[in-house]
Amino acid sequence: MTTTETRVARAATRAPGRRPRGDWPWAYLMIAPTGLGLAVFYLWPVVQTVYFSFTEWGAFGGHTWVGLANYQTLIHDPAVGHALRNTFVYSGLVLLGVPLSIVLAVLLNTPKLRGVSVYRTLYFLPVVTMPAAVAMLWRWIYNGDYGLLNYGLSLFGVDGPYWVSDGRVVLYAMAVVGVWTLIGYNAVIFLAGLQCIPQHYYEAAAIDGAGRVRQFFSITLPLLSPSIFFVTVLTVIGSLQMFDLIYMMMDRNNPALTDNRTIVYLFYEAAFVNNQRGYAACIAVVLLAVILSLTVVQFRLQKKWVHYE
């Protein structure tokens, strides 16, 4: 123990942060595995995908440069416009779940509340469950003839639709599942944010006569706004890439599929079912552009409503 202390004492006498020059070969060595892996499997592929988006793929492999042809096709492709609209509708609906997560986190943060870890476990079950299994489970609940949901509705005299094959409702049905799987995840982030708010703010507000509702709007929401911003950005990015749910819930011969495809589903079809890799790459680039511009817009807007201490 004493030797450690003298070592620490000796270390403290050195200028802080000074490093011998011989460090950098070690640093490169340590970064090399991840660096090379990311370069080969992630960074270079992005460049390639952008290049592929200007090419057309033959039936027997090989590709030819076609300039902007894919982009021109894409602009006039009604399926793309439709898929973008579906994706935005789905993402918008899933965003409606964010306030639910805030309420959940606030409730879980109630002082002296018992059983928080039990609640947290239960709310987290959908988060850790395999999305493919989640989709299958909900498909069963949504089943038009024997599903639990329509049975429940029938008790109130409501004749429920075929939730996953009726084009008018299927996006909403999937958004409910999207919210159900995200509530626990987002609430955990909010809970961490709430625990950073100093308790004396609430005490001071209580002395000034502010009720719980007033405290929520005047203290909790503004001070939680960095977490709200983070969760919103994450939720938007995630739901814009929705694939698992639609792939598992809607069969290829589902009549509502064509009109309710998301943009990533369209990408998957083009790339790995129809073997139109050039066009698929083009769709992926458009998705990147959409995600980046929405994220930039959110970062611009945050200045108006996010409070950093």
Add this chain to the structure above:
Amino acid sequence: MSRSRLWPVHLVLAIGAAAMVAPFFWEFLTSVQSFGESTRIPPTFVPSWEWSNYTRVFDSLPFGRQFLNTVLMTAGRTIAQLIFCALAGYAFARLKFPGRGFLFVLFLSVLMVPSQLFLIPQYQIVSELGWLNTLAALIVPGMFSAFGTFLLRQFFLGLPNDIEEAARIDGANPLRIFWHVMLPLARPGLLALGILTVLWSWNDLMWPLVVNTSPESMTLSAGLATLQGEHLTEYPVLMAGSLMATLPVIVIFVVAQKHLIQGIAFTGSK
């Protein structure tokens, strides 16, 4: 607040929790119903305990094989990521070298790109290497993670400096310091990354679906997709399969909950 005023909070939380758990409860009940019971109205809430649905999953799918594939994929990705990300994260956090800022931004840029932009070239690479329908296809691209590097870098940044300095004066090289001094201190960060990686690998769908199309080489999530095609209306078998595919992760979650929650909260706070 006095204890008596907590009951409305409990009431709301309990109703919400019921909405979270009820679908799983129904999944289990369906999994032990006979086919006839599953297509009856009103629904059967007291099933006839048809445990044979669980064995029938093994008849319709190489379930054991797919289970093993999923375990190996998850283990391979997780172990590799823990080692590689810890090394890179430590170097970015604690060592000075030319190009550090630039390389770090390059790493981070991977985080901002949706995975669809990697998919086609990744598929090309894997297919040219002859890896389609092998474990290598499932594991190798998932061994490297910009997210993991970032998470562990943040973690190393938060660790105290002085112990490391002491080891350095004793003449230890950075790799030794990393291994003997820093890695043990980083255990909570490694656990958080580990459990997140386990979760994401186990549940991954699109990549396994694309690269491994023969039933023997599939993962569970892709296997479930094919099971659904075959047994379109046999929900008891489907539910039994889904439950078995999900159960291992749920067990891991319940055991290692604390670390997963910390990991997620940690990503939210930075």
